[in-house]
Amino acid sequence: MTSNLISTLILTRNEEQDLPACLQSVACCDDVHVFDSCSTDNTCAIARAFGAHVHQRAFDSYAAQRNAALDTVPFRHPWVLVLDADERINPELWTEATAAVAALPLSDEPPVAAFRIRRHDHFFNRPLRHAQILSLYPRLVRLGRVRYTRAINEFLETDGETRTLRGSFQHYPFSKGLARWFEKHNQYSSMEAEIVADRAFRGEASLHTALLHPDFHTRHRARKAIFYLLPARPLVRWLYILVARGGLLDGTAGIAYATLQAFYEWQIVLKTRERLAASMPTHLVATHPTLPPAPAAAVATAAGSQGHLYREEALACDRA
Numbered sequence: 001m002t003s004n005l006i007s008t009l010i011l012t013r014n015e016e017q018d019l020p021a022c023l024q025s026v027a028c029c030d031d032v033h034v035f036d037s038c039s040t041d042n043t044c045a046i047a048r049a050f051g052a053h054v055h056q057r058a059f060d061s062y063a064a065q066r067n068a069a070l071d072t073v074p075f076r077h078p079w080v081l082v083l084d085a086d087e088r089i090n091p092e093l094w095t096e097a098t099a100a101v102a103a104l105p106l107s108d109e110p111p112v113a114a115f116r117i118r119r120h121d122h123f124f125n126r127p128l129r130h131a132q133i134l135s136l137y138p139r140l141v142r143l144g145r146v147r148y149t150r151a152i153n154e155f156l157e158t159d160g161e162t163r164t165l166r167g168s169f170q171h172y173p174f175s176k177g178l179a180r181w182f183e184k185h186n187q188y189s190s191m192e193a194e195i196v197a198d199r200a201f202r203g204e205a206s207l208h209t210a211l212l213h214p215d216f217h218t219r220h221r222a223r224k225a226i227f228y229l230l231p232a233r234p235l236v237r238w239l240y241i242l243v244a245r246g247g248l249l250d251g252t253a254g255i256a257y258a259t260l261q262a263f264y265e266w267q268i269v270l271k272t273r274e275r276l277a278a279s280m281p282t283h284l285v286a287t288h289p290t291l292p293p294a295p296a297a298a299v300a301t302a303a304g305s306q307g308h309l310y311r312e313e314a315l316a317c318d319r320a
Contacts (some may be wrong), residue, residue: 005031006140007075011065013037015085016046017085018175023050025088043085054161061191075143082139084170087299093167097140100165113145113160114138118168122182123253129172131247131254132203133240133261138162139169150282152191155221159168162215185264193271196228197279206230221256235270240261 008029010022013036023046026032026218034047044054057068065282070080079101083089097115104112118125138146138156144165148154203317213219230236238258241247256311 003131004078005077006098007031007033007077008067008081008083009073009083010034010047010052010074010083011037011069012039012047012085013059013137014039014041014043016042017042019046019173020050021088022085023047023052024085025090026081026083026094028091028094029081033069034072035065035073035076036215037065043310045159063150064152066148066154069148070141070143070292078143078303080141080143083169084171087119088170088172090167090169092167096165096167101140102165109263111142111145111160112163113142113158114162115140116162116164118165119171120168121171121173121257123257124249126250126253128247128250128254128257129240130245131250131257132245133237134220136164136216140165150179151195152188162217164216179261185260189264189267189271192268195277196268197273197275202229234266237265242286247319 006029008026008031010019010026011033011308012019012034015022016039023032032050032052034044034052034054036044036047036054040055047054053073055069055073057065059065066082081097093221097117100115115138117139118135119131119132119137120135123131137170138158141156141158142160145159146226149158156230171242183306202225204222205228207226210219210222210226213222227233227236241258241261242255247258250257
């Protein structure tokens with residue numbers, strides 16, 4: 001079935017392995033856009049071969065990249081399904097999504113701004129039915145009504161109601177192997193540590209909001225802020241996935257996944273301490289009884305700068 005209401009956006013960076021299956025899963029969409037972060041492999045050629053429109057922008061942060069795509073890509077339709085290359089949808093979800101959008105009245109006030117969709121993670125070939133930290137993600141968004149914030153593990157701010165679809169999509173985070181997973185989460189943990197060290201989240205740490213706010217993602221944002229104030233966060237995350245979420249029911253795959261997530265959290269803790277030590281005056285660090293000597297400045301993360309103009313077939317990415 002061809003949609004006349006939904007476009008598809010896929011963010012990529014060297015995704016020649018995963019992109020074909022992702023594109024195949026959205027073959028029912030008549031307006032597919034690949035927003036690429038200057039890939040050096042065959043990602044863009046593969047996208048064009050599937051008939052997708054290709055745009056490029058140098059990466060700076062995940063929120064900025066998604067916002068740039070929503071702001072500058074000439075989408076044909078008012079709704080956009082946002083995917084990563086290691087994710088897949090099925091025809092049932094597409095049918096439900098198009099029906100949900102088509103059922104909205106044109107005079108909808110306040111407007112429905114987004115739909116949440118359940119995500120099922122896979123540990124290699126094993127589906128994880130329980131061992132997930134968060135299972136609902138706002139992936140069907142209305143142009144002009146949403147904005148991404150937070151550099152990594154972004155939050156979606158909406159101007160309107162967010163509803164939930166019954167269908168789900170599949171996520172294969174280990175499709176490129178453990179080495180690639182560790183490489184990506186090394187980058188993610190550095191970006192998370194920067195956020196935690198800056199402590200800008202503290203104003204969002206409200207127990208009342210975390211428990212009682214009517215919006216699901218506002219509650220999640222407050223809970224995440226509270227979580228960053230807890231001691232022993234790696235252990236808390238490990239126990240949360242295995243016990244509170246029932247990850248033990250996923251067997252060895254669930255235990256392995258929870259352990260990897262705990263290690264990821266441990267990286268964030270250590271890198272946060274490193275950043276805080278580096279930011280302290282030298283005379284304080286030298287006399288502090290618990291802190292090691294200040295390390296060298298943190299390695300800069302993604303290449304590129306903000307403010308690029310974006311167009312199909314792309315501007316030249318800085319590969320220096």
